[in-house]
Amino acid sequence: MKKAEMKPFKELLLDLRARLRGDVSSLANSALSHGTDTSETGRAPADIADLGNNMLEENNSLLLMDNEEEALQQVEGALERIADGTYGSCVECGSRIPKMRLKAIPYTPYCVKCASELESNRRT
Ligand SMILES: [Zn+2]
Structure with missing residues (x-):
């Protein structure tokens, strides 16, 4: 994936990380409403707008997962992979992860196939 393509995902991951850290106050709220503090933080709301508002709503549901610590680690890992x-x-098989999947779960390190395999392993 090109750097330019990664950028909106990076913005999302940074936002997600801030929220997982409990840093909810200004960042998330302003990003969702007006983005008034963009000059201060250097964020690029245009990139996020490109991906659509649905995505931001989906991200809220991501935060409902039971293990926030693990989620935070995954977000950190994704940011490292962007760097x-x-x-x-996919970190498991090297396949390209479809953008649709990344939009739904921006921090996932796995393609659909590997994720479902890991998931079934975890259940047993
Ligand atoms: Zn894979």
Whole structure:
């Protein structure tokens, strides 16, 4: 994935990380409403707008997961992969992760196939 393509995901991940850390107050709320503090934080609301508002709503549901610590680690990992330039590839098999999936779960390190395999392993 190109750096430019990663950028909106990076914004989302940073936002998600802030929320998982309990840093909810200004960041998330302003991003969802007007984005008035953009000059201060250097965020790029245009990129987020490109991905649509549905995505932001979906992110709220992501925060309902039971293990926030694990989620935070995954977000951190995704940010590292963006820095490495490997974001968007499955860490398990190396396949490209579909953008649709990344939009739904921006921090996922796995493609659909590997994720479902891991999921079934976890249940047993
Ligand atoms: Zn995979």
